[in-house]
């Protein structure tokens with residue numbers, strides 16, 4: 001693709017740009033960025049990655065191969081009305097906006113090919129876990145192109161559009177839950193006299209090591225947990241405390257509420 005325009009260039013756009021440019025998947029000269037506010041961010045992206053700041057949106061949007069909608073859900077309705085008359089006939093739309101359906105995008109931008117992606121910010125280091133759903137207008141070749149773009153920044157699963165709500169709750173928002181877990185580990189462990197920097201390093205390596213074990217081993221999570229848990233030992237005591245504090249119910253509530261919020265965002269746009 002020769003011309004890719006990010007309409008909305010914040011955290012998620014930055015993560016994708018960084019992944020693509022670092023991996024050499026998209027030439028920075030092919031990437032254009034525009035924002036409603038935060039012009040400073042555009043200059044930073046241009047300086048850091050060599051991407052182009054949009055000066056004349058009419059000119060760029062008309063010849064864009066792909067426009068990536070990457071603004072907050074509250075901003076998408078106005079943004080689409082503004083860009084609709086400027087898009088070229090050939091322009092494909094990719095949206096990373098949580099909860100906004102292909103139907104509502106096509107109702108404003110026309111019945112053109114649309115891909116909805118739910119990546120996460122680990123795209124920055126090529127470790128995104130993404131879901132993608134396509135509109136009926138998308139050809140197989142275009143699907144392959146988009147999957148290749150997404151694979152350059154992590155793993156990607158093609159799913160039904162409806163499934164993106166739960167994917168948003170799980171892996172779109174997921175990095176935040178794990179950062180929150182590290183915050184909680186730190187707050188708890190420093191109380192036992194450890195240096196915060198030591199706790200941070202141990203927590204990160206513990207999470208990374210467990211994630212790698214899950215990837216490399218054939219064993220189920222339950223079996224890996226069993227191997228850590230000596231009868232009457234410390235892990236059993238810790239797990240017992242998690243059970244007493246309704247850990248599984250807490251996680252279920254987290255995923256339920258985030259999924260529900262994704263559906264609400266979809267309904268807000270109708």
Ligand SMILES: NC(=O)C1=CN([C@@H]2O[C@H](COP(=O)(O)OP(=O)(O)OC[C@H]3O[C@@H](n4cnc5c(N)ncnc54)[C@H](O)[C@@H]3O)[C@@H](O)[C@H]2O)C=CC1
Nearest residue numbers: 008009010011012035036037070071072073075079097098
């Ligand atoms: N941050 C994350 O972890 C993830 C975010 N997303 C989705 O990505 C989208 C963007 O999120 P962030 O990057 O975190 O937001 P952000 O607030 O960092 O960036 C959004 C940018 O969009 C710009 N914008 C607003 N209205 C615009 C318009 N009419 N035209 C052009 N630009 C406009 C704003 O100026 C802002 O710089 C959201 O819809 C979110 O649901 C999806 C997956 C993960």
Ligand SMILES: O=C(O)[C@@H]1CCC=N1
Nearest residue numbers: 098168171172173174
């Ligand atoms: O919080 C949000 O709405 C977005 C979607 C997934 C991650 N951040």
